[in-house]
Amino acid sequence: MLSKVLRCWSLCILGACLTRAADVVPAPQKFKQEIAKSYTSAHGLPQKPVQFVHVGSAGRVLAFCDGRWLALGGETWQEVKELTPQTESEFVFPGANGAPVKVPLPWRNVRQLVCKQNIAWVATETNLVRVDGRQITTVPLPRNFFLRGFAVGDDGRLLAGGTSGLYEFVHDAWFRVAVPDKQGRRWAARDVACVALDSEQRIWFGIGAGVACKETADWRFYEGKDGLPWSEFTCMRVGTGGEVWFGTTLGAIMFDGKEFHYRQGPRWLPNDNVNDIAISSDGTVWFATSGGVGSNRRVDFTLAKKAAFYEDEIERYIKRTPFNYVAESALRVPGDKSTADPQDSDNDGLWTAMYGAGQCFAYAATRDPKARERARQAFEALRFLQKVTQGGTHSPPKGFVARTIRSAELPNPNTGRLESDREQQKHDSLWKVYEPRWPLSEDRQWYWKSDTSSDELDGHYFFYPLYFDFCADTESEKERVREVVRDLTDHLLEHGLVLVDHDGRPTRWAIYAPEYLNRDPRWYPERGLNSLSILSYMTVAAHVTGDSKYADAAKKLIDEHGYHQNAMYPKVQFGPGSGNQSDDEMAFMCYYNLLRYANDETLKAQIRFSLFSYWANEAPEMNPLFNFICAAHCTGQYHANPFGRFQITPWEGWLDDAMRTLRGFPLDRINWPHLNSHRLDVVRLRPPQSIDAYDIDHHPRGYRANGKVLPVENRHFNHWNTDPWTLDYRGNGNELASGTVFLLPYYMGLYHGFTERP
Template identity: 40%
Template sequence: MHDNRTRPIFKRRDDQRQTRFPLLSVATCLIVTTTIAVTSHAGHNGNKGLGGVKSGRFLNDERQFFTTDDGLPSDVVSSIAVTTDGTVWAGTEAGLAQFSGDRFEPIAAAFQAVTHLTAWGGGVVFLMGDSIMSYKDGDLATVISLPPGWKDDVEVTCLGGGKSLLLGTTRGLYFRDGTEIKRFGRFRDIATDESQVFAIAVNNHGDLVLGTSTGLFERKRQESWERLHPGAGSYSWAPINVRGVAYDDQGRLWFACPQGMGVRTGGEWQLFTGVEGLPYDDFTSLATGKTETWLGTTIGAIRYHEGEWSYRRGLRWVPDDVIRDIAVSANGDTWFATAKGVGRIQQQVTSLAEKARFFEDEIDKYHRRTPFGFVMSVGLDEPGDKSHIKPHDSDNDGLWTSMYGAGECFAYAATKDPLAKQRATKAMLAMKFLSDVTQGGEHPAPHGFPARTVLPIEGRNPNDHDNRERDVAKQRDEDPLWKVIEPRWPVSADGKWYWKTDTSSDELDGHYFLYGLYYDLVAENEEEKAMVREVVARVTDHLIDHDFQLVDHDGKPTRWGRFSPKELNRDLNFSTGLRGINSLSMLSFLKVAVHVTGDNKYQQAYQTLVKEHLYATNTLLAKRQMGIGTGNQSDDEMAFMSYYGLINYEDDPELRMHYLISLMPYWKLVEAERNPLFNYIFASCFDTIESGTYRRKAPKSALEEALFTLRRYPRDRVGWGFRNSHRKDIVPLEGGWYEMWWKKWGQKKGLLRSGYTVPIDEHFLEFWNKDVWSLDEAGDGKTLCDGASFLLPYYMGLYHGFIVE
């Protein structure tokens, strides 16, 4: 069901002027149309000359957590290390553990608290009690004992070194000399006794670098110490509180401090802050792999790889947000030490097709409700545990199942997989049932009225909750236009189903999107095509017979199913935010009906709305908004589905011109979202518009950005929640109506300094109606969402040739 459609305006901060996507004025929509030529369209399978973007195989992150249930002596893990033979070790408050197979094995001899674990000398060294211990080839040995009383004055903070074992402490650098611990005198010449050493790194040449509280220090090949002052461009840093240092395999020096992250290649520095895309800078650790650098922070972990950042926080990615230590295996696995166990992120080679098969299998296993196969998220008893699921209904089951079915229509057209046809047909029959089940019974709806969803009569009675008293209170306290109807869930004529009333425009947008696609791409014989024609005709007849409204069993229009000229063009209480979007939807419904049935009465109704009631003109301002990040994303999802049917089935060049002029600025408002569904619909519909020197066509970037999102779309569909408002690479949306509206409910919105919204694997969405400008969202891990939001754009892109696998 739609949420409130009135959205605020905002004012950008000065630093947002650097972003890629400027605000568009309403005037953008009001382009003079009489002299613009539009190229002919190519129908559903048009590629618009854009070609495709090669997808191929790529790496995706998958995470795994390890706790005491997986062999750790304790969930409180202080440090993690990988030895030269690839073995992973964890230091916990209850002892040392070694990873073996698929679990950790405690080392019986090391059963006390283990801290400052690090790889050294082919094994590991660590602090346990008052001694520095080593473990190698099954032998636990004392490397050296701390001097008596030493802990009263000096605390060990890290271990490291090459041939000699080095001890970083709260009072400088020490080393082991035989059976003694000695101060590293030459380091004392450049650093004060108060210098705390947080990190030690040594490369293959014997170069030594320290991250300390007072600076970043390096000693090359037994030469004197140098305090480093990295500088690049307008940056000139004197780092302090350097929490991480490392040399990588290419000899580059990396460090992390409160100013940001830096890397030295040869003699040249490159420095990164939030402006350059660094998500956060309260660092705890740093580690390098073959091609990537990982940063541990107090709120998650960060990977940097060839100019691309990945932010990994929350239970989707790590056991706890405070990353105590990081280690990277030679095979690319990254390990995290936290107070709630060990986390591992593996980069697995996959393809979009493999992701699609995974999500289709998951839907068939978990997400089908009732024999009709309505596709929807499910509840979980325990966070992330799919062993016991709890199916439930939603207000928009018809919409979500239609969009799933639409994806399978594209799948069948692109692959000719008979299983895709079965899935698409099941979804189409489910939509047919929604307008079957409303007929007859004690509270029959008018012919052609589709229900929102259904529940079996054997279960709970939904009218116990959705009753008149609740409706009256909602109308009084929340929404003056809320519909009071009783019963909200009538019983079907056969007594087997409750069906839900007050059907929304959301449902119709999804239904008609599926109707046209199933008819064109899946229905292969007259029986299948006749079934679609019958459903389309009865729903469309209902709308025309009731002055372009959905009329419920009480004889009154539903809350949102209103498309009549008297409301959209003359009722200011209703039409303010709906004139454009509902005009667009109604025209699309009629065009689908004309195409599927061939009945001229639908074309006549269409022409009446266009010529007498200016519905085509209404579409020129389809979205009520006040700039990027405003408006209602449910409307966006509905609008783009409506554009697809309307533009692909419209043969009148002048009307197509209207719709294309409507589509271009609409897409520019959502371009920063990198939404693959919106981008592929836009690219498949948009012809080149030319007028003199004016020329607009769909940019290839629309395909590239769609592919970016599909590649990073996580297989983990558990609703874990997310938090991004603290990030340094975020530009908040603020000012104007923002102060009065979003902040009223504690909402925080923003976008990356690059001009895009946060990547899909760093927030969470169930459907494409998600407000991706929102920076924070709670989640308890007890919802498992389906992958239909991946399948629809993927198969659409594949069918249109936008994806080349």
């Protein structure tokens, strides 16, 4: 019975990759980068809701707010006094030539203004007025009807949606438009919130149940299951490229003909309540919101240009100390990058290593000397984390690496630390309570943070061989790399495969010894991952130093303690979305180096299938780093088991998903909040798919109806260890994240030929 189950599992997981081209066609450099901007009272707008926006003659953008029209000039809005209504009972707007036009409608009640071919239409809930030159005509609305939105076609076709349904104006009379679906539901019977006619004169409308579009003879319907994120519609407009934009009470939505794209939160809008939308001839979309005016542009860009943007931000705002550690930066004024104030983090070594690894790939792919210099800086920063721990009053054994450093001129970080550690120990019985957690360096210039974790070591070992291979051009440079790797790896070997701190005890997480991983039940969750890690470390050390003792150590762990078997299941998980995301980031870095540098083909074949199996669980995350690592090692490869020989090339879509994420990253890396738990297209994860099975998730987690996590445009995260299944993201604009999450996979993809060269 067990063999049948295993065979079915193998066929399911391996049968997924049935088709794939023989060679990867590199993804193009060019794409459209989305750039958003918000205008508020700081730019001259009143501190009131913006009623609507209008693109007038010569492309002038105007906003109607608190009874006044304001025009955008440069970065500020100025009142257009000649368009200000004289009384509450009239509305004034710019005509076709920009001259003021008055209509006898209370300006507070106006819901929509449409100008088509020198004819203007103005609507309130109960009135629809047509303005042709000096002729003003009132178009009676249907009986018992309150208008919510209307649309005018290029040929003068007129439609209106409102409380009693959808209507079309034909031969001076309104006729109800019947819209049944195949289930017998009447979609346009009542409460039509918005309506539009696209460039092909197809009817679009939105209601609480979803969106409908008239395609030739039949209607097409879109609901949450079809990818529609939200349906409390306020307005609808058609873009210059045929895309359809929807305003809602909780953000804006764009449909590009294939997918819906959701834009919510201060990264994209000054306020989530969108009252009106207007679109310039160049495709710029303007949003009138209850908190200001927003704009959205899609500009010609390349991946290389995006990388250069992030590199510049890292240099200007992120790098910290003379060693240039790379993590993230606090902002003293929310949203203002000029107030950047980078601080130390628990994992400066890991984040700097991942940044440095990206620079190594960049130099290998482009030979850009700037990339090599950045990689060199990263090496010096990581090397110093090893050297700074030695010689002081609290000095650990040689080779120990610190988590991070901070200037001794700053407040003592040990103050109150013991109390904090005792509190932490209540929730983690293996947590260490000791002092100082931040010893002083021998020269008393630096505090260095101890209790270094396994993820730090994963980062160090990921970076060093790449720097050794790609950037260390001279023998003296290579020897400096050998020294650091040798000292760290010898520390592990000499202390029974644990990292020993200055208190003489192992750190909380850097545990790799068989007596812990194979025989201590408290360590079973780390058994697979830490086995993979130590095999990778020893393999890297053997490659960099040329000393066979490290390969021998790895072989002993395999032959006597089954570490290769442990590494087949590096993560405790119960399906996509479960388990610790930090483990994923760590595992993929270790997979990359173990498969790149190991010489044992039997071991590599086994680990390669472990990587593919791991990736199969992570594929819905659309992670370009994970996808590229799997593709680099599994493309064109096969796995043999008792049931046959199976291809383990990543299945179709891996490159598209990776590029969708790389292209989708906003240029704005500030920690603005995002809300997604309300979305109609989201499916909640089941309790067994919690991060920890013993602790059911207490915050909303889920994925889209297409089976994949939310796009990066709807999330914010500093590093790839953030849970992508989380739906809501906190933030208040007080932190700037680095672009390493883009740079590392982009440069890796460039090196491996997954993306075009610039």
